[in-house]
Amino acid sequence: MSRLVVVSNRLADPRKPAAGGLAVALGESLQRTGGLWFGWSGNIADNTADGEGHLHTRSSGKVTLATVDLNQNDYETYYEGYANSVLWPVFHYRLDLADFNTRYLAGYRRVNQLFARKLKALLRDDDIIWVHDYHLIPLAAELRALGCRQRIGFFLHIPLPPALMLAAIPQHEWLMRSLFSYDLVGLQSEADVSHCIRYMTTEAGAELLADQRLRAHNATVQVRAFPIGIDVQEFRRLGQSQDALDTYESVRREYSRRQLLLGIDRLDYSKGIPQRVRAFSELLERYPDNEHSATLLMIASPSRDSVHAYADLRHELEGLCGAINGNFGDLDWMPVRYIHRTVARRRVPGLCRASRVGLVTPLRDGMNLVAKEYVVAQDPDDPGVLVLSRFAGAAEQLKDALLVNPYDTQGMAESIQAALHMPLEERQRRHRALLENITRFDVHWWRESFLAALGASSP
Numbered sequence: 001m002s003r004l005v006v007v008s009n010r011l012a013d014p015r016k017p018a019a020g021g022l023a024v025a026l027g028e029s030l031q032r033t034g035g036l037w038f039g040w041s042g043n044i045a046d047n048t049a050d051g052e053g054h055l056h057t058r059s060s061g062k063v064t065l066a067t068v069d070l071n072q073n074d075y076e077t078y079y080e081g082y083a084n085s086v087l088w089p090v091f092h093y094r095l096d097l098a099d100f101n102t103r104y105l106a107g108y109r110r111v112n113q114l115f116a117r118k119l120k121a122l123l124r125d126d127d128i129i130w131v132h133d134y135h136l137i138p139l140a141a142e143l144r145a146l147g148c149r150q151r152i153g154f155f156l157h158i159p160l161p162p163a164l165m166l167a168a169i170p171q172h173e174w175l176m177r178s179l180f181s182y183d184l185v186g187l188q189s190e191a192d193v194s195h196c197i198r199y200m201t202t203e204a205g206a207e208l209l210a211d212q213r214l215r216a217h218n219a220t221v222q223v224r225a226f227p228i229g230i231d232v233q234e235f236r237r238l239g240q241s242q243d244a245l246d247t248y249e250s251v252r253r254e255y256s257r258r259q260l261l262l263g264i265d266r267l268d269y270s271k272g273i274p275q276r277v278r279a280f281s282e283l284l285e286r287y288p289d290n291e292h293s294a295t296l297l298m299i300a301s302p303s304r305d306s307v308h309a310y311a312d313l314r315h316e317l318e319g320l321c322g323a324i325n326g327n328f329g330d331l332d333w334m335p336v337r338y339i340h341r342t343v344a345r346r347r348v349p350g351l352c353r354a355s356r357v358g359l360v361t362p363l364r365d366g367m368n369l370v371a372k373e374y375v376v377a378q379d380p381d382d383p384g385v386l387v388l389s390r391f392a393g394a395a396e397q398l399k400d401a402l403l404v405n406p407y408d409t410q411g412m413a414e415s416i417q418a419a420l421h422m423p424l425e426e427r428q429r430r431h432r433a434l435l436e437n438i439t440r441f442d443v444h445w446w447r448e449s450f451l452a453a454l455g456a457s458s459p
Ligand SMILES: O=P(O)(O)OC[C@H]1O[C@H](O[C@H]2O[C@H](CO)[C@@H](O)[C@H](O)[C@H]2O)[C@H](O)[C@@H](O)[C@@H]1O
Pocket: 010, 019, 020, 021, 022, 023, 025, 133, 134, 157, 158, 228, 303, 304, 365, 366, 367, 368, 369
């Protein structure tokens, strides 16, 4: 049987839980299949003779982890620069936040070339290679240039925006052309697939063939949606652990007189966190019955904080939370608890189960795994309600959530009020339907269906 080689910027030890959806999902997937997981070590090392990072390998169960250090310049231009100041904002529809600094592209190309060189030395002829996310779009082209003939698939974890938005990236032709070096390109949603096909046919002159295959530049690539899922069984097991039970009990005790609303995100402008706080403020204004009762608990895990837009967001949020607590708070009630810290993953199920409402309100999100985790964590006899942005990839699947528009403050306040007062029977019905979908399309379905399609693609 062929070995699976997974390549991603961010790795996690597959036997240790991690924050960030990609690392969580890939760790859980690789635990099943075994194989090689290659990517950035997370370290910055400037002291090598050739200026190139060392390769480290170690085993973790059935998985070999192979990682490369980056030097400071590459970290700044590739990770903070091209990946997180060009591709991340544009792919999340935020052209206003993009910084098209020409220095970034060189770093992005250099690191993709470095990864290709280091990885090639580890490859076997019959490996199946699965590359992940926007950091590594040109990796297959670099591997092909070095003579690699293996099957290579690509999965994009973030949204793919409409054609004209992509076209704002000065190097969009080069970037999108490099997708033709893959045999299969997987996206999170049907909306992303339609944007990709439209871009390829209108901007790249591609011909659309049967089965969503596109032909251009002497190559054919298939583009399909494979919405990522969670490991439902593993998350349930996590929910039954002592840590999860303790978290649940202590949160229930602390908020016994309150209705808890919960948000868990990386502190990222794509997650719609200020919009959520404004909607909560509107809720208290319009429906005063919630005063002294509703409490918004927001866990905002630090992320990419040396990129300007993230620091700005942090300040904005601190101001908003301070204002709402000042305006509405009382001696015995703080409406918002904002925690700028990562909570250990083992605490996530207990927090979700103790909350009456799960607030997942991104302005754009590739998928959003927290939405799925929130549902799985609920007590089926007395489930909480998921309030979900229609702009999260998850909304294409989770139609039984209360779908909201995060730009509509009033509408979102009304939906939160409806969630807080939803009759038990309706909560149970919605929860059953959501759980069925999440269980059916779990992370193993995602991995198996992507790899089956990659195996069936013409090499
Ligand atoms: O690695 P970081 O820069 O710290 O960021 C964490 C990850 O964020 C993004 O996650 C995405 O993948 C999730 C799983 O498919 C998806 O649910 C979510 O909507 C995406 O935002 C990013 O795409 C990853 O590469 C990062 O590792």
